[in-house]
Amino acid sequence: MATSVLGTDRADNYKETELCLGLPGAAVAKNEVETATKATGKRGFAETVDLKLHLQAKDGVMDLNENIKSITSNVKNHLPAVTIKDPAKPPAKAQVVGWPPVRSYRKNVMSQKNAGEEGDQKASTGGSSAAFVKVCMDGAPYLRKGMIDFMNERKLMDLLNSSEYVPSYEDKDGDWMLVGDVPWEMFVNSCKRLRIMKGSEAIGLAPRAMEKCKSRT
């Protein structure tokens, strides 16, 4: 993270003296609105699916993932920093991780308020409009309520494919299906609850999925 800051440079252009958490050799982003794709903003440790019972979107986690996906506008109310909510305002300056030093909890609460006002929504609706589903995992004593991150299909499948566990879900009809058998959107729209079961128990779920696909698409 070497910086070529000398006293004299400072007067010219603050951007040159900006220190970010970039990789060595990765030049400070001058033109990019968001540093999300760089090491700075993309704190990849915010996984939305973690089979060790962190299967939830903690607000902070959601926050960080939003950083990554904020290019797409299908984003819920969370992050003030990088998303461009109001087209009339100039694009946000590149934000640095953890600056200003406000705790995630507070940041999230504020950003919900922010969005609430801009969208002329009643502030007391509070939470996002994303779906919460109950998640239960075989062998684990506690249920969790998790939020489906709509954008994270790939991650979910990668993670789960590499383990012996199989994600199944209960859809609106009350049928238990395998995640991945129906198109992601259909899954997201119909999923009521999620169960992560051991592979051996998941036999017999696949056929139903085929029928559903045919009847709906």
Next chain:
Amino acid sequence: MITNKKPRSSDTDSIYMKDDRTEMSEDDDRSPSPNSITHDSRPTRTYTTGSGPGTGPGSSSVPEYLAPCPDQVLENVLENVLLFLTSRKDRNAASLVCRSWYRVEALTRSDLFIGNCYAVSPKRATSRFTRIRSVTLKGRPRFADFNLMPPNWGAHLAPWVSAMALTYPWLEKVHLKRMSVTDDDLALLAESFSGFKELVLVCCDGFGTSGLAIVASRCRQLKVLDLIESEVSDDDVDWISYFPDTGTCLESLIFDCVECPIDFDALERLVANSPSLKKLRLNRHVSMGQLHRLMAQAPRLTHLGTGSFSPSEDVGQGEQGPDYVSAFAACKSIVCLSGFREIIPDYLPAINPVCANLTSLNFSYANVSAEHLKPIISNCHKLQIFWVLDSICDEGLQAVAATCKELRELRVFPFEAREDIEGPVSEVGLQAVSEGCRKLQSILYFCQRMTNAAVVAMSKNCPDLVVFRLCIMGRHRPDHVTGEPMDEGFGAIVMNCKKLTRLAVSGLLTDRAFAYIGKYGKIVRTLSVAFAGDSDMGLKYVLEGCPRLQKLEIRDSPFGDAALLSGLHHYYNMRFLWMSACNLSNQGCQQIAQALPRLVVEVIKHEDNLDMDENVDTLYMYRSLEGPRDDVPRFVSIL
């Protein structure tokens, strides 16, 4: 009464048990006494053996009277005296006098404070201090709060609670900060300590409502359950309903950070069943109507967190709502108000009846304007602690300055935590506060622009300042009037505020600012630095000049190995040093690790940068008696 102290061994323990109860301390009672004895009036702990008044009924000890030798007399006296030492610092000093004092101090300590959970192992702590009633543990470093540390770094409660479950059956209080706590940990805690009274979790995570449910149902003596800025996962468990129906001894229930909805009926029953309840802080899922009902159940509350402070959705526009003003008027004891999470400003005047008595007011989640604030704050003459959003603007701060002459602590948080906006508060607000609130001791102030003049003014007007944390949100921002660095302002703070122990700097700062800190900040213990300084000299000034420095956290500043090495003489006196995105290399950190074997030197890498290259992303180092910890995640290497 002169008594003989026998060495402790298992077969003689039973003897101690049967002795005259009036001379035994609470520790040796096997059943918890109904009236808890406070530390101050703790009865003497003496061991008696032999006949005479000291022997209780049923004693099987041999009735022999042994003349105590002078050493033992001294130890007994010492014990009785040391019992009254409550300050940790004094106790630590006493324990260094000699072996005897060390031993006695260890036996008489009841509050265990561990500032860094990795500085000492649970085993070592529980072996030395065997009579602990209260444990405070701190885990992650503070910068972890700002996403500068990957999750799962550590600070697990599990090994601690396991060790304590074995050695502290009479544990009553656990206070944790920045620890990872699981539901299993909470279950173990609830099961192991039958007299458990207080659980305080600050900035913790890893647990959910299941864990809370277990605590609520098993800890029958629970007086305090405080969840502060912690992350609590929603397990779909109605934890409030797990408190016993028959009544609780709850004095404090704080759950404003719990994001999941709660069952209001269960809460109302709980409040009705908790006659000792004095502190209640609700989460944002409690509406005003519900608040009203709760206040009716608990008129003796002293601390109230109001929840959302807006009506629930099913209250129509023209409907006559409950009389909130009367509700507040009825709660004559309220001195601390917070909450207002989704405040409808029209309702704010409802709190007027309690304003005159308020000593603490937290509006930091309430988006209120100066106009809304003024009529309220003008009544708050006794206010000592005020947390607020910058939405009140400089004008609002002027109103605070005009009325709140007793103010000790002010925190102004940003409504929008961004760098590139205008910002509603500035040096004007700071100046006003400095002129109006002369007794100020602690300030945290987020702003977009500042001047040296205002900071200098504060340094002169508020000589009692102990904590000065100024966050100019734009990185490297100079004094916006003069264009100069903020060196002089911070210099004045360290120079004029003779009681200053905590400092956080920001804005454009050269090495000169650090020279000031090194020269004048002789009692500074905690220093936070971000995007500041020009060269190694900056850090050197501080490490060489501040003998009391305990906690140093630095990010994104051009300090390198040479600077790091200049602190070798001091690192064993510090709790920790954090440096991220500075100019450190592996080699430099390695040198430190080699020179100071009792220091744990952690190099933390970003998860997507796990190759070992020369540059150190984050250095976190701390003194420890244990050497490298055994729960190191893969992104941490210990040198």
